[in-house]
Amino acid sequence: MSTDPQQTAPGVIDDETRARYAAAGFGGPSPLGERPALLIIDVQYRTTGTVRAPFDEAVKEYTTSCGDVAWDAVDNIARLLEVFRERGWPVLYPHVAPKRAYDAGQLGAKVPGIMEIDAHGYEFVEEVAPTAEDILVPKRQPSAFFGTSLTSYLVDRKVDSVVVTGCTTSGCVRASVVDAFSYNFAVAVPSDAVYDRSPVVHEANLFDMAQKYAEVSSTDEVIAALRTLR
Template sequence: MSKPWDGIISEEEQRAYNAAGFGRATGLGKRPALLIIDVQYRTTGTVPKPFWEAIEEYPTSCGDVAWRAVGHIAELLAVFRERQWPVLYPYVAPKQSFDFGRLSDKVPAIMGVAAKGYEFVAEIAPAEHDILLPKKHPSAFFGTPLASYLINAGADTLVVTGCSTSGCVRGSVVDAFAYNFRVLVPQDAVYDRSATSHAVNLFDMASKYADVMPTVDAVAALRAIDQPGPRR
C-alpha cells in the first residue's frame, strides 16, 4: 500500500529507516482521546476554495486540502461521540497586543486575523462537554493543562487531527510521545499548506512517534476496541 511520503522520501532513505528498526506500530490502548487542533476558519477558510483563492480571505488558510481533512475528522468525531470518549480542542485564541513574540516575528499575519477566523469549523464544532484548550504555541501541551485533563480521563491513546501537520500537529505528537501516550495520526485528517512538508512530517512521525494510517483504518481500529474508554 502506498504511503503519503512515497515519491518524496526516497526508497533508499526509507530502507535506511527500516534497517534501523524505525516505524514499528505501537497499536492502540483501551482509552482513546481525540485531539482536534486548530480547525478554525483561519486555517480552512469559510468555504472550500483552492489555496490561492482561500488566502484572499485568510492568509493563514490552507485551502481545499483543509476541507478534505475536515470530512475525515468528522468521521472520527462520530465514533468518539458514539462511544462517549473524550474530545479535546486545542486552539489558537484571538491574539492580543501582548502576544507579540518570536511567532509573530516569523508569521506576522497571525496577528491580524479577523474574529470570524477564530471560530471552530461548524462541521466539527465542540459539543457541550468537550474540553477547550486555548494555546499560544505549537504544542497543545505547552503552557496548557492538557496532560492533566488526559490523566483525569484515564486516556492512554491520543488520536491527533487538525492543523498543521508540520507545526501544531507534529509538536503535539512529539510531546504526547514524550509523555508516553500511544499516538495515532490519521494521515488524511491532518492538513498543511505545503504538500511536501505534510508528507515529510507524516513520514517522520510514523518512523519515530506515532502510528500513521488512513482514517478508514483508524476508524476500524477504534471500533475494534472492546471496552469503552472513560466518559468525559
C-alpha cells in the same frame, strides 16, 4: 492498525531514505490503547477559510489558510468525531486563542499574519465544532501541551492514547504528537485528517512522525481500529 512505511509519503520520500530508516530499525508498531481521546487541533476558519477554495484563493481571505485540502481533512475529522461521540470517549479542542499585541513574540515575528486574524477566523469550523461535553484547550504556542492543562485533562479521564487531527501537519500537529509521545501516550495520526499548506511538507512530516512518534494510517484504518476497542 500499523504504519506501512511504503504507504507513508509515497511521492516524497525516496527509496534510499526508506532503506536507511528500515536498516536503523525505526517505525515499530505502537497500537492504540483501550482509552483513546480525540484531539482536534486548530480547526478554525483561519486555517480552512470560510468556504472550500483552492489555496491561492483561500489565502486572500486568511493568510494562515491551507485551502481546500483543509476541507478534505474536515470531512474525515467529522467521521472520527462521530465514532468518539458514539463511544462517549473524550474529545478535546486545542486551539490558538485570539492574539493580542503582547502575544506577538517569536511566533508573531515568524508568522506575522497570525496577528491579523479577525474574530470569525478564530471560530471553530461548524462541521466539527465542539459541544458542551467537549474540552476546549486554548494555547499560545504550537504544541497543545505547552503551557496548557491538556495533560491534566487526559490523566483525569484515564486516557492512554490520542488520535491527533487538525493542522498544520508540520506545525501544531507535529509539535503535539512529539509531546504526546514524550508523555508516553500512544499516538495515532490519520494522514487524511491532518492538513498543511504544502503537500511536500505534509508528506515529509507524516513519514518522520511514522518512523519515530506515531502510527500513521488512513482515517478508515483508524476507525476500524477504534471499533475493535471495548
